[in-house]
Amino acid sequence: MNNLDTCSVGFLWDPSLETFDFGSKHPIKVGRFQMVRDFLVDNDFLGQSNVEILKPEPLSEKLLKKIHAQRYLDAVKKMSETGEGEIAIDTPAFKGIFENASITSGATVTGVRAVTSGKVQHFLSPTGGFHHAKFEWGGGFCIFNDVAAAVYELKELGFHRVLIADFDVHHGNGTQTYFYEDPEVMQISFHEDPEWMYPHDGFIEDIGAGPGRGYNINMPFPMDSCDGVYKYAFDEIVPDLVEFYRPEFIIFLPGFDAHYRDRLAHLNLTTNMINYIAAFFHDAAHKFSAGRIGVLAGGGYTNDSFKWGIGVVMSVLSGFSYDPPTQTPPYKDDEETWEIVRGNVEKVKALVFPQLGI
Numbered sequence: 001m002n003n004l005d006t007c008s009v010g011f012l013w014d015p016s017l018e019t020f021d022f023g024s025k026h027p028i029k030v031g032r033f034q035m036v037r038d039f040l041v042d043n044d045f046l047g048q049s050n051v052e053i054l055k056p057e058p059l060s061e062k063l064l065k066k067i068h069a070q071r072y073l074d075a076v077k078k079m080s081e082t083g084e085g086e087i088a089i090d091t092p093a094f095k096g097i098f099e100n101a102s103i104t105s106g107a108t109v110t111g112v113r114a115v116t117s118g119k120v121q122h123f124l125s126p127t128g129g130f131h132h133a134k135f136e137w138g139g140g141f142c143i144f145n146d147v148a149a150a151v152y153e154l155k156e157l158g159f160h161r162v163l164i165a166d167f168d169v170h171h172g173n174g175t176q177t178y179f180y181e182d183p184e185v186m187q188i189s190f191h192e193d194p195e196w197m198y199p200h201d202g203f204i205e206d207i208g209a210g211p212g213r214g215y216n217i218n219m220p221f222p223m224d225s226c227d228g229v230y231k232y233a234f235d236e237i238v239p240d241l242v243e244f245y246r247p248e249f250i251i252f253l254p255g256f257d258a259h260y261r262d263r264l265a266h267l268n269l270t271t272n273m274i275n276y277i278a279a280f281f282h283d284a285a286h287k288f289s290a291g292r293i294g295v296l297a298g299g300g301y302t303n304d305s306f307k308w309g310i311g312v313v314m315s316v317l318s319g320f321s322y323d324p325p326t327q328t329p330p331y332k333d334d335e336e337t338w339e340i341v342r343g344n345v346e347k348v349k350a351l352v353f354p355q356l357g358i
């Protein structure tokens with residue numbers, strides 16, 4: 001149910017999301033999704049009449065074949081049976097990896113279908129955002145590229161302007177390869193500088209090709225960037241692009257691993273910034289996309305900041321209030337950071353905006 005003040009939100013959850021095992025030292029730990037669910041229960045989100053649990057379905061054979069090479073699917077299937085081998089050095093295999101990846105990626109498509117069918121207006125998945133997986137092979141903790149699967153599903157349903165708003169601290173290098181020449185998909189990626197940060201891709205100059213030229217936007221940030229420079233870059237770049245593109249569906253990765261408490265990266269955002277970005281895309285979804293927005297949690301490797309991020313985004317989507325604790329990053333934006341970010345913003349605008357006639 002929903003009225004003018006509250007939007008209906010689907011939360012993707014099922015115990016089967018937890019059937020993975022990258023090992024106890026891996027940043028993605030068993031219990032991650034249960035933790036999110038418990039947090040949402042404890043903060044009464046799941047008790048709200050406009051929030052419902054959606055049970056994820058595995059990825060269909062058809063979508064799997066669309067997003068990955070048969071050779072790779074066969075290899076993952078084999079690793080899944082033996083539990084041996086690895087997708088990449090950072091992505092070890094385990095028994096049942098094929099089935100688990102099918103469900104964690106399938107959750108995204110389940111969410112998309114729930115939104116497009118009108119069952120809910122928005123969805124949030126505690127998993128998903130496997131943006132490093134490419135057609136030929138996975139890696140970077142990503143087995144199957146659910147973002148690509150979601151886009152292909154949307155195309156099948158007749159959508160022609162899908163916005164991927166990827167604010168995960170790592171560049172969405174896998175997703176970029178699928179739609180690099182496709183103007184039916186706009187990908188905006190804000191991330192830590194690929195010069196030193198995994199996956200060492202996502203340079204400003206990579207703006208798309210052919211008919212897709214101008215539809216791939218990369219905005220890198222230097223280490224220790226805080227809310228101030230990030231908001232500046234966001235305001236300079238994103239609203240103009242979204243107004244121009246008028247997306248029919250928004251797939252949003254909020255970037256919980258860009259938080260200052262995250263242990264895998266070096267940006268210094270607080271949940272104030274995450275809240276700001278989420279509110280912008282939620283508004284944009286209502287303005288351009290008939291409310292159609294799906295949120296994929298993506299990265300986030302420190303439990304506290306990951307949960308706070310989920311809380312602020314769920315609050316934006318559902319209208320139910322949540323106040324994260326006060327946060328104080330260890331650094332402030334200094335003159336050098338401002339100079340680099342201003343320079344990057346100018347480069348992005350100079351390269352992309354003329355291509356689109358903005």
Ligand SMILES: [Zn+2]
Nearest residue numbers: 007121291317
């Ligand atoms: Zn809404």
Ligand SMILES: [Zn+2]
Nearest residue numbers: 168169170299
């Ligand atoms: Zn990440």
